[in-house]
Ligand SMILES: O=C(O)CCC(=O)C(=O)O
């Protein structure tokens with residue numbers, strides 16, 4: 001395969017190509033719209049990663065589906081117990097599930113997707129003024145591949161990233177692009193309410209106080225990311241987003257295009273778009289403090305040749321930085337002589353440093369702190 005062999009050509013100056021792409025501020029959407037029929041080399045993934053894409057069940061989709069959880073019984077004194085159990089089963093085996101009847105009106109979901117699409121649909125002259133990756137971990141960022149300079153290969157997506165909390169990192173409202181400002185602020189408040197409910201259920205599923213996760217500060221670090229995965233002329237040579245795990249609690253809204261896949265055992269399972277549903281997954285921080293009762297699972301997005309771009313809007317929740325000097329580790333309530341801690345303690349800055357300084361394709365923090 002010529003393209004994959006080129007990948008290893010010693011004369012190829014990858015960093016130069018990456019820099020030129022970044023400085024052009026064109027994004028992958030701009031590349032797609034320029035009419036290219038082959039993708040630049042910097043986007044071509046390694047033969048090992050590409051062979052994983054071609055496993056028989058990965059593109060054609062297995063019959064398996066991730067669990068679907070109905071949150072309508074959240075306030076029911078009699079049915080809540082069952083809901084807690086469903087969530088515990090889903091989070092301990094899949095680490096991923098979809099939720100319906102979560103309380104966010106369908107109109108809000110549609111407006112959120114449309115606003116992020118409208119942002120990415122703006123002309124190059126408008127978007128290029130906003131293109132930046134310098135203000136990492138605060139304010140507003142718009143760029144292609146947040147880990148562009150750290151990852152081994154780039155992926156086929158552009159992202160608008162907006163820090164919402166803690167206050168010290170929060171984007172000024174006037175800095176959020178006007179085309180999606182109102183909708184992002186609304187998505188933040190709606191998704192926070194869902195996250196709060198999920199954190200209660202997750203706490204109860206471990207048999208600890210319902211407020212335990214919230215009290216640890218899990219709603220105090222918050223960012224919203226609006227991804228766009230445009231048409232890709234060679235989806236067999238790259239991915240939409242590289243396989244990775246998330247940090248804390250993730251609440252994701254997707255349009256109807258699909259492409260998100262979750263690793264389950266050695267299979268990749270499609271997360272089917274369900275109108276009105278949200279996709280939820282837990283990340284490394286929660287796997288660690290749950291002492292492996294809950295699992296943080298690898299997921300990725302496939303690149304596609306559909307003309308309609310995939311749009312996803314993600315709310316990431318994790319402990320805020322006001323907890324800088326606190327040590328986190330498996331919750332003491334979960335430990336006993338039979339169930340010793342599987343992880344050492346760590347601080348939030350240590351977690352963030354490790355999480356944000358690596359490419360999505362690097363080894364996870366989990367392996368670093370596992371005892
Ligand atoms: O767009 C998607 O569906 C996945 C995005 C994702 O996994 C992430 O931003 O961490």
Ligand SMILES: [Fe+2]
Nearest residue numbers: 244245246299
């Ligand atoms: Fe993710």
